[in-house]
Amino acid sequence: MDIKFTNLERMAPGVGAGLLLEYDGRRLLLDCGYDDSQPFGGTWSSLGIPAAAIHAVVLSHGHLGHSGLLPVLVREGFRGKVYCTAECSSVATFSMRETALSQEPKQCWATKKLQQAPEPIYRDSEVDACEPFFARCRCHEPVALDEYATAEFFEAGHGPGSAFVKIELRRGNSKTRLLYVGDVGAAGNDLDSGPVIGDSYDHLFLPAFTPVRHKAGKAEEKLAGIIKRACKAGGNVLIPVSSIDRRDAILQMIQGISEAPEMPGVFVFLDSPVAGKQCEEFPLTPGKTKTYCCLRPVDTDESSKMLNSITGTVVIIAGSGKGGYGRIGFHLKKNAARPESAIVLFGAQSDRALDQALRGGGTLCVFGEEVEVNARICRLDDPFVHLDAGAAIQWLGRMKPQPHVHITHGGQQTKARFSRALRKAGIQNVHVPPAGERVAL
């Protein structure tokens, strides 16, 4: 069977994880991500992929970087099905809705005076329009995508509903087996399960794994110190989060440190236009202790602004799109100039407007006003524990026979580093396909 694939990631500004698979006149899209570090001003047609010509989409997980261009695809005429787990469809919908609502011009805090906020990439109603296309699948149950292809989902341990996908393409006697991996968590994944490792694959599509350097517990310790200091000084702790990706991991961390008897009690707020609905569907579980029992979702702009009139220390986990969007703006305006407050940045946020502004020091432009930055800026390791590169290499080493490995997701440098590590470990047939280039399998 004649099979071709194109890696779409970074093919144009704003295009996140995505792989176009072509076989027998069919076009299947694996992930449909939006990289919100850059505005996506294009269309699917401008990428040379008319949306109506794509017959199905398979999503690995609901993070924006893997699902966020779906409303654009539907707007341009995609009418196929979007196969994913049920929880993935919820997470994707929350991520996309938050993006739509956060990109409303009033939420764009990083614009200079008189500068117009850019148009949102899509609106709330366009997120609703995606709903009828979701085909919710269970893990470990193969589904037919068309007459040639079946997909089977396995747990990826990378947040609710995350999965990786085994794809089998059959035509007559020819059979091609692919494994598509979006992102994988260090624990709770099915990588070593019999149906995955016991199978033989022709091609693997993988993210660039990196060595996990930080020790578990170190970030918790630092965060505990930051909260204690803010309580003592009477300031607040702001935690900007891009979309909802890191919410659970950060909350778990806060919950963990709240168990320590010396921790002061503080209110923790989750501030995003989708927080209420999100907490209904994925309930927040307050800790056993009295501290942090007031974990509250904050839905409306008004209640978000009200948070700043609370006296005493609060921890605010607020939505922050990568281009200077989101509720975090309200809180920066009130807190950035206060030396008693802290702004905690988790993980690599190098391309965000906020991160760049804070790195620059001095002042921050918030809703057209220059605000002096006196708050403590704290950078902590990403709470997401991805699968370690070493563990990924060991896992690959167990695959017999060795499949072709295509590293399709991640930064250029991390891809190059991971491919070198693979070759060093004796794994041959490693490719890093350039963005937008059509490759025959």
Ligand SMILES: [Zn+2]
């Ligand atoms: Zn992810």
